[in-house]
Amino acid sequence: MIVIPALNLRDGESVQLADAIEVARSWAAMGFARLHVTDLDAAAGRGANAAVITSLLHRIDAAIQVAGDVRTMDDVDRLLQAGAERVIVGTRAIEDASWLGDVAVQFPGRVVVSALVRDRRVATPDRRTTPRDVLSMVEDWNELPLAAVIVTVAQHDRRMRGTDLFLMEDLTEMSLHPVIAAGGITTQSELRDLEERGVSAAIVGWALATGGLDARILAEHFSQQ
Secondary structure (H helix, E strand, O other): OEEEEEEEEEOOEEOOOOOHHHHHHHHHHHOOOEEEEEEHHHHHOOOOOHHHHHHHHHHOOOEEEEEOOOOOHHHHHHHHHHOOOEEEEOHHHHHOHHHHHHHHHHOOOOEEEEEEEEOOEEEOOOOOEEEEEHHHHHHHHOOOOOOEEEEEEOOOOOOOOOOOHHHHHHHHHHOOOOEEEEOOOOOHHHHHHHHHOOOOEEEEOHHHHOOOOOHHHHHHHHOOO
């Protein structure tokens, strides 16, 4: 299992730390093979950080997966053409199965679906729970040529409470795609537990930014698949 450091962009800078390029460069230098970049402004519909993302894609020696209000085939194509290794799709992919199928077929192995989950139900971006069961949805995605599936546990995300190991174990048993865990991961022991349950990768953001997890130690133990 690998750890994927997360870089959240707002107003051209990293939310966690000031200089996005320098933070990403330091993580790559430590040996992290992949970074996760989210354009929070695009996701909130109040602008975009396209210039910063393009700079990251051109200047950082690591595979980068990009998220942030990706809703059209052109959005996916533009990011891949700019140098993203993978593109993360969320809200539209969950709401429009036909669109997700088209995108996955058009860009096989390059698209990752991200789902926010509360009590094993898929949640909306404003964290309202829907009737959709995440395990059933992941089973439907098995038919598509996706790169991976990201699952963020809503009640743990940003609260530093730890992850939902039982859900992650069920997901890895159900999914034919690699499962990436996100939300509330704060300790190395949690990372080991996720690894034991077959999770492919864990996205870690705030715990790295606040020093709760040491980036160098994680790079030493969780930087290679």
